Amino acid sequence: MKRKKLDEAADLLRERAGGTLDAAIILGSGFGGVLRDRISATPLAYKKIGMPEPTVPGHAGEALVGQLHGRRIVAFSGRFHLYEGYEPLEIVYPVAVAAHAGAKTIVLTNAAGGVNAKFHAGDLMLIVDQLNLTGRSPLVGRVPFAGVKDRFVDMVDAYDPNLCNLARHVAMQYSIVMHDGVYAGLIGPAYESPAEARLLRVMGADAVGMSTVLETIAARALGMSVVGFSLITNAHLTGEATSHAAVIAASQRGANDVARLIEGIVANIDAPLPAPIEAPAKTEDSVPV
Numbered sequence: 001m002k003r004k005k006l007d008e009a010a011d012l013l014r015e016r017a018g019g020t021l022d023a024a025i026i027l028g029s030g031f032g033g034v035l036r037d038r039i040s041a042t043p044l045a046y047k048k049i050g051m052p053e054p055t056v057p058g059h060a061g062e063a064l065v066g067q068l069h070g071r072r073i074v075a076f077s078g079r080f081h082l083y084e085g086y087e088p089l090e091i092v093y094p095v096a097v098a099a100h101a102g103a104k105t106i107v108l109t110n111a112a113g114g115v116n117a118k119f120h121a122g123d124l125m126l127i128v129d130q131l132n133l134t135g136r137s138p139l140v141g142r143v144p145f146a147g148v149k150d151r152f153v154d155m156v157d158a159y160d161p162n163l164c165n166l167a168r169h170v171a172m173q174y175s176i177v178m179h180d181g182v183y184a185g186l187i188g189p190a191y192e193s194p195a196e197a198r199l200l201r202v203m204g205a206d207a208v209g210m211s212t213v214l215e216t217i218a219a220r221a222l223g224m225s226v227v228g229f230s231l232i233t234n235a236h237l238t239g240e241a242t243s244h245a246a247v248i249a250a251s252q253r254g255a256n257d258v259a260r261l262i263e264g265i266v267a268n269i270d271a272p273l274p275a276p277i278e279a280p281a282k283t284e285d286s287v288p289v
């Protein structure tokens, strides 16, 4: 990752946002439109900040840079995936640009399949931990990328407990039902077979997707605080078929809740910590293996 390219992109973001960024948001499949009407900003095409056009339907390829609830933010609408042939460093480039533009907090969103039998399509999950099952890492290489001092990143509390607590408050405020859960990131692009879905459950996953885990590793390596949400678009253990079109349609239906959570987090990033809400008892099921 070239320092000069990152610096130029970060300069442009700061210029458009009117100063150092407070937070970054990565919008998953189907969430692209979700903040467009809420941020006072003109979209910036990815190519202006050294990024390629996403190839996947549901991923727009533009950065919304501006103000949301008085905070300077960038929202990346469209991300890059291993299954498109991108390398980990290309996938985490938006995270690095946001960090270089000063963002200390990042909100990651995705669409995911539920592998907890208690999860239903349309549910929201607060990501409290992850399984990186991609076999890849953005920190592999002779030199870790620009801005990373230590490649041996601690992944305890990678999803910031204070931001998780704030997210639970916001969900409660809007009566959004939200589970806590572990997100497993795989390369895809085939959806999981029923046997793989059962295996993931046994491994401790509650939801599975094809993104996010490398971004979280990069964000932690860059010293950012991470909060993440999965919208469960399909429930694996029901045995129902999954298609990209159905995933996009389900994520568009849940987009409003995702927008509310993002807004609630951004509006309160530097507010005094709300009283801790006890993490909900983990939604347990029993999976026949």
Ligand code: HPA
Binding pocket: 111, 112, 113, 114, 188, 191, 192, 208, 209, 210, 233, 234, 236, 242, 247
């Ligand atoms: N598996 C992987 N990625 C996904 C899924 C899924 O079931 N649903 C949405 N993204």
